[in-house]
Amino acid sequence: MADLDTKWLRAAVVLADELNFCRAAQKLHIGQSTLTKQIHALENFLGLTLFVRDSRKVSLTPAGEKFVPEARIALLHTERAIQIAREADRDCEITLHIGKSPYTDPYLLSNLLSFRLPLFPNLKIKLCSKLAADLSHDLLNGTLDMAFLTGMPETPRISAATVSDQPFFVAMLEDDDLALNPEVDHSHLAGVSCILFERHVHPTLYDALCKAAKPATKPGTSIHHVMTAEDASQFVLRGLGVAVLTQAGAWRIARNGITIRPLCIAGLRLETRLACRSDSQGRVVSEFLRGFVRRLKERTNAKQLRLGLAH
Missing domain, CATH: 3.40.190.10 (Periplasmic binding protein-like II)
Incomplete structure (x- = not known):
């Protein structure tokens, strides 16, 4: 019996990630026909069907769903063995x-x-x-x-240890009425336009923030989106709203007429692990x-x- 080829394992893992032969072949830097041959060779070797494909989509069979995570681990250990040997x-x-x-x-x-x-x-x-x-x-x-x-x-x-736990901060103009408060809660944000990071930057945090803080829930308020704290500072200085930022981002722009306050909402914190x-x-x-x-x-x-x- 022929030995199992690691190229077949890598082909299965990448195809499972992409669920698209064209994208998987591009990621592997091989032709689509070569990828198809590698998947067929693997399935023939195993005597199992790992993928179901038609003209529109690719999906994993129950056998494929069990096989791919183990194949991923096998590849990881193989690559780690090579890396450790080279480093030694x-x-x-x-x-x-x-x-x-x-x-x-x-x-x-x-x-x-x-x-x-x-x-x-x-x-x-x-x-x-x-x-x-x-x-x-x-x-x-x-x-x-x-x-x-x-x-x-x-x-x-994933195994993890918490290394930081911080609140969000709200950046605003120094003469903003919100600056009279030692901290900001969701009732304060409901009445003003808010500047938030783009959702694709961190969908989980964005959704949690919108659910807990409930920004822009009153007529005449809106949500503006930015990529960086520096972008947010320009919005704040132009009077377009207040910015909800991380501690590091808030401190970077807390100058030239901008002040910051902690956003204190139960369960809404930036935990880093x-x-x-x-x-x-x-x-x-x-x-x-x-x-x-x-x-x-x-x-x-x-x-x-x-x-x-x-x-």
């Missing part, structure tokens, strides 16, 4: 691929880049920035070792996750201690 050959240099979103607190990133593991002195960090949904996808398919996930639903396929795959077997990943979380706790406790002594 380069004087034990190890690279961790870590992803972040635009909402990741800069304080976390500064701690991440300065963190060192004594057991892995040649450890290097390769950081990338993507939207939250893309980070989860890359984490599950093995492209990333770890990722800072902000406001993402929990899944049993440092996550890895639940089935990750890499020692360096688990050591880094535990060590980094421990370091953050120590620094937080030290700050609180210094504040207590100052009184």
